[in-house]
Amino acid sequence: MSTFPLTGSQTVGPFFSPALLREGARRNVLILPETAGERIRIEGCVLDGDGIPVPDAMVEIWQANAHGRYNHPADQGSAPLDPSFLGFGRSGTAEDGSYWFETVKPGPVAFDRDRLQAPHICVTVFSRGLLNHLVTRLYFEDEPANSEDPVLQCVPDDRRVTLLARREPAGAATVYRFDIVLQGADETAFFNV
Amino acid sequence: MNTTTIGDIVRGDREVFPPYLYEAYQSTRRRAPTLPLIDVPLTLSELTGPGPAISAIIPEDADLTRNAGTGGEAIGQRIIVTGRVLDDRGNPVPNTLLEIWQANAAGRYLHKRDQWPGPLDPNFLGIGRCVTNEDGVYRFLTIRPGAYPWLNYPNAWRPAHIHFSVFGPSMLSRLVTQMYFPDDPLHHLDPIMNAVPTEQARKRLIAAYDHNVTEQEWALGYRWDIVVRGPYVTPFESSASGEAKL
Numbered sequence: 001m002s003t004f005p006l007t008g009s010q011t012v013g014p015f016f017s018p019a020l021l022r023e024g025a026r027r028n029v030l031i032l033p034e035t036a037g038e039r040i041r042i043e044g045c046v047l048d049g050d051g052i053p054v055p056d057a058m059v060e061i062w063q064a065n066a067h068g069r070y071n072h073p074a075d076q077g078s079a080p081l082d083p084s085f086l087g088f089g090r091s092g093t094a095e096d097g098s099y100w101f102e103t104v105k106p107g108p109v110a111f112d113r114d115r116l117q118a119p120h121i122c123v124t125v126f127s128r129g130l131l132n133h134l135v136t137r138l139y140f141e142d143e144p145a146n147s148e149d150p151v152l153q154c155v156p157d158d159r160r161v162t163l164l165a166r167r168e169p170a171g172a173a174t175v176y177r178f179d180i181v182l183q184g185a186d187e188t189a190f191f192n193v
Numbered sequence: 194m195n196t197t198t199i200g201d202i203v204r205g206d207r208e209v210f211p212p213y214l215y216e217a218y219q220s221t222r223r224r225a226p227t228l229p230l231i232d233v234p235l236t237l238s239e240l241t242g243p244g245p246a247i248s249a250i251i252p253e254d255a256d257l258t259r260n261a262g263t264g265g266e267a268i269g270q271r272i273i274v275t276g277r278v279l280d281d282r283g284n285p286v287p288n289t290l291l292e293i294w295q296a297n298a299a300g301r302y303l304h305k306r307d308q309w310p311g312p313l314d315p316n317f318l319g320i321g322r323c324v325t326n327e328d329g330v331y332r333f334l335t336i337r338p339g340a341y342p343w344l345n346y347p348n349a350w351r352p353a354h355i356h357f358s359v360f361g362p363s364m365l366s367r368l369v370t371q372m373y374f375p376d377d378p379l380h381h382l383d384p385i386m387n388a389v390p391t392e393q394a395r396k397r398l399i400a401a402y403d404h405n406v407t408e409q410e411w412a413l414g415y416r417w418d419i420v421v422r423g424p425y426v427t428p429f430e431s432s433a434s435g436e437a438k439l
Contacts, residue, residue, distance in 0.1 A: 005208075005397065007370055007418075008370060009369060011369075012369050013356060015304040015306070016358075018319070019294035049223040064238075074241050075241055088247050122238050122239070124367060129221050133369060183224060183227055193235065193365065
């Protein structure tokens with residue numbers, strides 16, 4: 001059906017930050033005071049095949065709101081929109097490879113007419129040296145619905161753990177840790193989408 | 194260029210998208226995934242995306258010759274870069290955000306990690322953004338970037354290029370790529386461009402000079418269309434059909 005051939009991907013290179021992480025383009029904080037839902041903080045590092053932090057990566061996230069509704073016209077579900085929640089985040093990585101977001105835990109969204117997906121956040125990774133971005137998902141390790149999630153079930157058993165954000169010992173906020181390993185034995189499971 | 198090891202891990206169409214490992218581009222070596230990508234059914238999460246919502250709130254900033262806030266104009270050959278964003282059925286992608294960045298006319302980026310001795314231009318930031326109109330048309334006014342030297346191999350120079358980031362309607366349409374200029378002798382030496390696997394796909398990264406875009410005593414015109422994956426799924430891919438690949 002692809003009558004129009006696609007435009008190929010190229011790396012973001014090393015110099016994207018003034019454009020893609022400028023004021024207004026950088027979106028570490030997805031929430032406003034009035035946003036509904038359980039506050040969570042996501043923290044992690046992007047690491048290369050030698051375990052060295054990647055200081056020039058960019059992580060984007062896309063998620064449903066706390067009710068399980070995407071801020072998008074294709075989501076015709078009955079869960080309410082939250083006018084104070086867009087659902088998109090974009091973080092650069094620091095010298096130590098770290099990125100972070102402040103958001104709410106997403107509600108479950110539909111898989112098909114009968115089944116829900118486990119709560120998850122779509123994650124996209126860009127960096128110098130990545131000729132095409134990487135696509136994966138963040139799931140929550142303490143979420144019982146994970147065992148029934150039809151996307152997570154596509155991931156081989158021994159790699160599923162790479163998609164589970166670990167709940168950190170509680171401080172003031174709930175922190176989930178999600179490291180992204182580009183290459184190697186602990187390589188994050190990336191998707192062909 | 195010597196032969197290079199090319200990996201077999203590719204996301205998307207193998208005729209179009211580069212492999213993650215392309216050894217001639219050295220930075221891929223320790224950053225390319227080595228395990229197979231996982232085929233998953235497309236769900237509401239992939240068929241939605243931030244494009245519509247984010248594009249509605251980001252202000253345009255499409256004149257790179259004057260957006261440094263100095264009151265001065267960037268040095269260089271003034272150019273208009275315009276074209277359409279289409280999906281893979283040829284439908285225009287309206288109201289979608291494009292973000293661009295580029296070197297100045299001397300080939301220097303305004304970035305702390307770019308320290309080669311090319312001159313900076315105080316009137317040029319090299320960043321811009323634009324939202325496509327109802328027909329999917331975007332238009333930037335900028336200056337032609339210079340070639341950029343890098344340390345990938347001895348005497349390596351990147352062909353002149355403009356980086357583009359595009360959202361489109363869904364997660365499937367997200368694209369970051371680079372636009373090149375026609376008739377550049379550096380194209381065949383560039384491992385980033387040549388990581389795109391086919392001649393046809395590489396040609397689609399090159400803008401065309403268009404005299405109808407050129408404006409008298411003002412700017413040269415270049416036309417470059419961008420085609421992104423539409424939010425279409427075959428029944429085999431879709432979870433909504435009940436035939437998910439499980």
